[in-house]
Amino acid sequence: MSEEALIGLFVATVQFGTLVFLAALGELIAERAGVLNLGVEGMMAMGAVSGFMVGLETGSPWAAFFAAAAVGALVGGLHALVSVVLGADQVVSGLALTIGGLGLAAYVGRNVVGERPETLFTDLGIAGLADIPWIGEIFFDQPPVVYLTVLLGIAGWFVLARTRLGLAIRAAGESAPTTDTAGHSVMALRSGAVMVGGACAGAAGSFLSLYMAPGWVEGMVAGRGWIAVALVIFGAWRPGRLALGALLFGFTLALQPRLQSFDIELLGVEVNRISPALLGILPFVLTVVVLVIISWRYRHRPSPAPAALGLPYRREER
Amino acid sequence: MDDGVVAAFVFVGPVGDAGWTWAHDQGRRHAEDATGATTLFVENVPEVAEDFRAVVVDFIENEGADVIFGTSFGYMDPMEELAGEYPNVVFEHASGFKMNDTNFGNFFGRMYQPRYLSGMAAGAMTEADQIGYVAAFPIPEVLRGINAFTLGAQRVNPDVEVHVTWTFTWFDPAIEGDSAAALIEAGADVIAMHQDSTAPGLAAQEAGARWVSYNSDMSAFAPDAFITAPVWNWGPYYARIIEAVGAGTYSPGAYWGGMDDEIVALAPLAADVPADVSAEIDEVAAQLIDGSWDVFTGEIRDQDGNVVVADGETMEDGAMLGMTFFVEGVVGSATP
Numbered sequence: 001m002s003e004e005a006l007i008g009l010f011v012a013t014v015q016f017g018t019l020v021f022l023a024a025l026g027e028l029i030a031e032r033a034g035v036l037n038l039g040v041e042g043m044m045a046m047g048a049v050s051g052f053m054v055g056l057e058t059g060s061p062w063a064a065f066f067a068a069a070a071v072g073a074l075v076g077g078l079h080a081l082v083s084v085v086l087g088a089d090q091v092v093s094g095l096a097l098t099i100g101g102l103g104l105a106a107y108v109g110r111n112v113v114g115e116r117p118e119t120l121f122t123d124l125g126i127a128g129l130a131d132i133p134w135i136g137e138i139f140f141d142q143p144p145v146v147y148l149t150v151l152l153g154i155a156g157w158f159v160l161a162r163t164r165l166g167l168a169i170r171a172a173g174e175s176a177p178t179t180d181t182a183g184h185s186v187m188a189l190r191s192g193a194v195m196v197g198g199a200c201a202g203a204a205g206s207f208l209s210l211y212m213a214p215g216w217v218e219g220m221v222a223g224r225g226w227i228a229v230a231l232v233i234f235g236a237w238r239p240g241r242l243a244l245g246a247l248l249f250g251f252t253l254a255l256q257p258r259l260q261s262f263d264i265e266l267l268g269v270e271v272n273r274i275s276p277a278l279l280g281i282l283p284f285v286l287t288v289v290v291l292v293i294i295s296w297r298y299r300h301r302p303s304p305a306p307a308a309l310g311l312p313y314r315r316e317e318r
Numbered sequence: 319m320d321d322g323v324v325a326a327f328v329f330v331g332p333v334g335d336a337g338w339t340w341a342h343d344q345g346r347r348h349a350e351d352a353t354g355a356t357t358l359f360v361e362n363v364p365e366v367a368e369d370f371r372a373v374v375v376d377f378i379e380n381e382g383a384d385v386i387f388g389t390s391f392g393y394m395d396p397m398e399e400l401a402g403e404y405p406n407v408v409f410e411h412a413s414g415f416k417m418n419d420t421n422f423g424n425f426f427g428r429m430y431q432p433r434y435l436s437g438m439a440a441g442a443m444t445e446a447d448q449i450g451y452v453a454a455f456p457i458p459e460v461l462r463g464i465n466a467f468t469l470g471a472q473r474v475n476p477d478v479e480v481h482v483t484w485t486f487t488w489f490d491p492a493i494e495g496d497s498a499a500a501l502i503e504a505g506a507d508v509i510a511m512h513q514d515s516t517a518p519g520l521a522a523q524e525a526g527a528r529w530v531s532y533n534s535d536m537s538a539f540a541p542d543a544f545i546t547a548p549v550w551n552w553g554p555y556y557a558r559i560i561e562a563v564g565a566g567t568y569s570p571g572a573y574w575g576g577m578d579d580e581i582v583a584l585a586p587l588a589a590d591v592p593a594d595v596s597a598e599i600d601e602v603a604a605q606l607i608d609g610s611w612d613v614f615t616g617e618i619r620d621q622d623g624n625v626v627v628a629d630g631e632t633m634e635d636g637a638m639l640g641m642t643f644f645v646e647g648v649v650g651s652a653t654p
Contacts, residue, residue: 213520214520219490257483276484
């Protein structure tokens with residue numbers, strides 16, 4: 001494997017990792033507040049199409065990015081309305097959001113299929129640092145969304161772990177009645193978390209349509225939203241582990257095409273003969289493995305999953 | 319003029335995909351202009367029997383469709399059923415292999431012919447003697463395309479290698495673009511492809527490499543990278559079928575047309591393709607059109623060096639349709 005190819009592998013790892021991390025961070029926040037949202041795929045599609053259209057109209061990738069986040073928050077708000085405010089089943093509402101979001105995105109974007117915006121996100125090339133051999137290209141010559149996502153991840157961790165708001169959000173996900181008794185509005189906390197989650201998913205969608213695969217066409221999210229949902233479990237609901245998991249998942253996504261181009265022998269096995277189809281399911285296999293490990297390690301203790309995850313809360317039903 | 323004919327098209331994707339469905343829609347427009355028939359279409363019809371049925375029944379019962387064109391492989395079984403239920407309507411299926419004796423036929427094109435020509439252009443343009451091929455699924459249609467492309471590239475450049483990466487997608491721009499980027503990082507300076515997205519071309523342009531697209535002339539998407547493309551041209555066939563239906567002379571067949579019938583063609587070459595190569599491409603195209611020569615003419619060896627087509631022999635259609643090997647010069651696995 002040449003040096004350029006190896007660097008390319010890690011550059012793509014960071015980009016795929018960013019894509020799934022941003023979406024998964026949003027899902028993690030929603031789940032920590034007790035709301036499972038299986039609509040990530042649909043929210044990403046809505047973000048991808050609306051971001052692309054705003055980019056086409058304004059020529060500004062940042063306007064597109066924030067518009068996509070706003071649309072994601074609105075779509076997430078629908079899930080909040082149905083499952084938090086009205087107390088409907090979160091699984092059903094989330095699945096409806098994925099199916100409906102994909103369909104609506106296809107409808108909204110039907111006239112911009114195949115168009116190309118003038119302005120896309122470009123690699124930043126941080127002065128001085130980008131020229132460092134190896135790590136320069138991998139870490140300091142990425143599009144700005146990558147760095148923003150790192151900041152968002154740190155902010156997400158800080159708010160959840162170190163602030164009163166974060167404590168309240170986590171409390172809403174562990175025991176809604178207790179949170180309610182402590183004087184916090186469970187409905188506001190949960191709805192807010194779901195909308196922030198939607199914003200992250202929408203923004204991730206625009207990273208796809210304005211950088212990774214410029215353009216809009218139906219189906220372009222191609223299951224990355226489901227990878228984000230799996231990633232939250234893989235990360236055991238913690239932002240730090242989520243980041244590690246995202247890089248690992250990103251690595252398997254980046255490895256899929258690259259492994260086929262090289263001859264690599266590992267312990268006598270020709271690794272590059274591993275079917276790329278098999279490689280594609282690796283993130284999901286890893287998730288199941290982690291689930292098994294979690295349930296084994298936590299067999300005598302409460303699981304790391306938020307205790308009230310998926311449970312609607314109505315005050316009168318206490 | 320068959321003014322009375324109503325022809326209905328069922329598309330698997332959006333007409334704006336710049337690829338497969340776009341090409342079929344161009345064919346529909348051509349046929350409408352050429353025959354004066356009324357044409358209807360529905361986009362994004364999934365390959366699910368119930369969905370397909372609902373669309374087709376509506377076309378027949380409410381719109382008076384006389385002929386239904388289904389443009390995706392997965393429509394085959396419901397088309398066969400519907401052909402039995404509506405004996406007075408003609409059903410024509412792209413890329414399938416089922417038919418009956420009265421009102422159900424199938425059609426496809428010998429895409430391997432223009433793929434060979436596009437391979438010649440790519441073989442001339444690669445300086446690294448390494449071409450990357452972003453491949454969809456390991457099925458005969460795709461393998462045949464890769465082999466034809468490779469044979470064409472070897473004709474003008476005996477040292478060329480074609481490196482294949484499988485994506486297991488027809489349409490996933492992120493993976494397809496990244497696969498092209500990976501092939502370029504590994505040393506390829508020309509990218510060919512078999513999916514319906516333009517992402518490999520954008521990746522090639524970004525990296526300063528060149529690109530052979532597919533389905534349609536995609537030069538507008540990556541003008542600096544674009545070399546040429548093997549393209550579909552369904553219009554004349556659609557027009558012929560519509561005319562036959564109007565005249566009452568339709569009889570179903572299993573049509574596999576080549577460049578002689580114009581159902582497949584080569585898009586215009588980029589300006590910097592050398593003139594001698596361009597002239598040789600024209601020469602070979604003329605042979606393909608007059609039938610004096612075809613692509614899989616021996617001697618052809620597979621990846622392991624076994625002779626698969628003996629010197630002077632030409633592969634039968636059946637063997638071509640069931641192709642499961644890679645020719646010598648392809649790097650990668652035909653059975654990933």
